Amino acid sequence: MFDPAEEELTVLELAxxxxxxxxxxxxxxxxxxxxxxPVRIVPSELLRVR
Known part of the structure; x- marks a missing residue:
């Protein structure tokens, strides 16, 4: 889950x-x-406009 206001990513895993x-x-x-x-995520980069 991504919160754009906080630039915070919460990762959940099914177990x-x-x-x-x-x-x-x-x-x-x-x-x-x-x-x-394989995945690499940087929350602040999710909001970057290109």
Whole structure:
């Protein structure tokens, strides 16, 4: 879930039939995961206009 006002990403993961919080990253902090595929997310970059 992404909160653009706070530039905060909350990552949930399904485990044993329930979602559990895996990480909360904000601003220029980096979230990286390998499953289900490699991904790298920087919350502040999600709002950048190109």
């Amino acid at each position: 044993d039939g329930a979602y559990q919080m895996r990480a909360v990253v904000s601003g220029k902090d980096v979230f990286e995961a390998e499953l289900p595929f």
